[in-house]
Amino acid sequence: MATLFAPSFELPTNIQQLTNLADLRIGAEVIECSDDFFAEAKRMLQFNAPVFVEDKFDDHGKWMDGWETRRKRHAGYDWAIVKLGVAGKIKAFDIDTTFFTGNYPASAAIEACYAPKGNFEDVEWHQILPNSILGPSQHHIFEVKTEMVYTHIRLNIYPDGGIARLRVYGDVQTQITDHNQILDLLALENGGRVIAYSDAHFGHPRNLINPGRGINMGDGWETKRRRAPGFDWCILALGQAGSIEKIEIDTAHFKGNYPAEVSVQAIYIEDATDPQLIPQSMFWPFLLEAKTMQMDHIHCYANEILTQNKVSHIRVNMIPDGGISRIRLWGKIV
Template sequence: MATLIAPIFDLPVHIQQLTNLADSRIGAEVLECSDDFFAEANRMLQFDAPIFVEDKFDNHGKWMDGWETRRKRHAGYDWAIVQLGVAGTIQALDIDTTFFTGNYPASAAVEACYAPNGDLSTATWHLILPNSKLGPGQHHIFEVSSELVFSHVRLNIFPDGGVARFKVYGEVKIQIQDRDQVLDLLALENGGRVIAYSDAHFGHPRNLINPGRGINMGDGWETKRRREPGFDWCILALGQSGSIEKIDIDTAHFKGNYPAQVSIQAIYIEDATDQQLIPQSMFWPYLLEAQDMQMDHIHSFVEEVLQHEKISHIRVNMIPDGGISRIRLWGKTAR
């Protein structure tokens, strides 16, 4: 049984820095769909790249890694309503038809609404992507121009067919009800994002803010072996500005390649462009001075955390190189 894995696809840099609001790992799910006879709709929200298993069939026919409807024999089109993992503004969409070559939709449109209470019966739907042509076996990146906050999207495919992955890229907009609640202010689900990094040869720093512990060594930030002086670094924006009470640095699965030390610098800044932060980050004060690391271990720091009234961005220094699985910044949002 042969399995093909979709090749790595590089998103445009400005989209890489956004959050996929339709990521099942942060709670996104398909609430309802017109049909998913061949392949269930929730598959298209998975994080992993789609696969194709040559000889895999089920009771409905060829098994496909995505959402696939039956061939339509009457007027109309198919649709799926997705509850986003977290509400936010939407800046780009990826409708991916990888491995759907003779069964992809002819075109697709996307609507969105804001219904924080989950009641869609009274929601106002906005067309954020007009009916647009699709092709076989490829990513379709569409930029969206809207400043509205949305909690749900509706993917309409014309007339039928299959979508391997559906991603909704944007910026998280959440309302913190309890300012005394301790949160991971850097977490993906709370709006954390990557701004820049020195190297990501083996694993991207966006993995640092993923939910849960790393599943393997590939689910972390890992740089190539450094052969010159210096150290590796990455700059991250907190989803919610605040004061930090505890820091967790997890080297799960990194055993022969964990960093010797890690330090964290931090700053609070408003209305800064990502590009201007990069050179200035070298001079930010420390939030956590260099700490020795161990293999495959959660390092927790409380007393070592240096006091800042509030921070909005951090620079993680991995000395000199290696791999980190997760970083958690536990604290309270700024008032």
Template sequence: MATLLAPEFEIPTPLQQLTNLADARIGAKVTTCSDDFFAEAQRMLQFDAPIFVEGKFDDHGKWMDGWETRRKRHSGYDWAIVQLGVAGKIKALDIDTTFFSGNYPASASVEGCYAPNENLDDAEWHQILPNSILGPSQHHVFEVSMNQIFTHLRLNIFPDGGIARFRVYGEVSVQIQDQNQTLDLLALENGGRVIAYSDAHFGHPRNLINPGRGVNMGDGWETARRRAPGFDWCILALGQAGHIEKIEIDTAHFKGNYPAEVSIQAIYIEDATDPQLIPQSMFWPFLLDAQPMQMDHIHNFVNEVLGHEKISHIRVNMIPDGGISRIRLWGKVNP
């Protein structure tokens, strides 16, 4: 059986700097749906790009990598309710019909509500996306301009069909109840995000803040082999500003291509634009001086963390190049 990868798609730069709130890796799930006869609705929340496997069938028909309902033979439409992995403000939606070429919905709409107690019966639903035309095997990116915080979305497809992936790009809204709790302030689920990077030839730095340990070498930040002086770097924004007590640098699966050293610079800054941070980052104070790395290893640094006030942004320097799987900044929120 032949396996085809989805065609390359470059997400517009503004979306790269937002969090996919409907990412199954941070707990997003489909709580209920009208129908998923051909392909279960939960599949459309997977992080990986959809695939098409030639000749693969199951008991219900052709296997498809996404959510697919049966052909509707009466009035009405299909829908799925998605509980976001984290609550947040929505800035854009990507309704992806990749590989659904003759079975895509004619159109779709999206509603949302804020129900932190998960009681949807009493929730007030708001229209996020009006009924909008869809096409075959393509990304449909819709910008959203709303200030409300949402916990649940309802994706409506008219009248039936299949969605490969449903991505909800936004800003994480995390309410920290215990200011004395030690958290990974850089974690994706706590609002961490990528601002800029020197190179991402083999793996994107957004993987550095993913949940759990890397599953393979592709699930990390890996640059091309450097053939010029200098080193690689990336700039990350913490989801929550605070004081760092412990740093973890994980080189899981990087055995012949881990960096020789890694250092971290840091700053606290308010109301800065992302572009202005890039040139300034070269002069930020060090949070962690250059430390030697080992292959396939979790490096823990406590005493090596340099004295600092609270921080909001870091610059990771990978000397001279190579790959890192994860970075964790354990500390307490300092509002």
């Protein structure tokens, strides 16, 4: 049974720094759809790239890795309502039809609404992506301009067909007001994001802030083997600024390629542009001095934290190179 894997695809740089608000791993879900006869709508929210299994069939026909509706034999179109994992300002969509070659929709449009309690009776839907032409087996990147905060989107496909993956990229707008709660202030679901990095040859640093432990070595930040002096680094923004009480550095699945040491620098700064932070980050004071790493291990630090000052951004230094699965910054909002 031959399996084909989706070809590698790299997002535009400006979108790479955004969060996929429709990620199953942070609580996104399909709450209703018009039809998913051939393939469940929830499949299009999966994190992993789609695959094509040549000889795989089920009771309804050819198994497809995505959402696929039956052939429509009357007027109308198909749709799916997605609850975003976190509320946010939507900046771009990726409507991916990979492996849908003769069964992709002719076009698609997207509406969005703000319904934090999930009540759609009196809600107003706004079209944020007009009806747009789709093609076979490819990523379709659509950038949108809106400053409104949304909790749900409705994907309309015309008239029917299949979508392999749907990504909804934006800025998390979750506001946590409990200043006594201990939170991972860097977590994806709390608004953490990647600003810049030295290298991401084998794995992107955005994986550092994903929920849960890494599922394999590909679910982490891993750089190429360094053949020159220096070390690798990445800059991350906390979802909300706070005081850090515990740091966790997890090297899960990294056994022959974990870093020799890791250090963390930190700063509190307001209204800074991302490009401005990059050259300044090398001078930030240390939150955690370089610590020796072990393979496949969660390293916890509390007494070693050097400051209780307010922190908004960190720089993780991976010395000299290698891979880290997760970084957690446990603390309180200040």
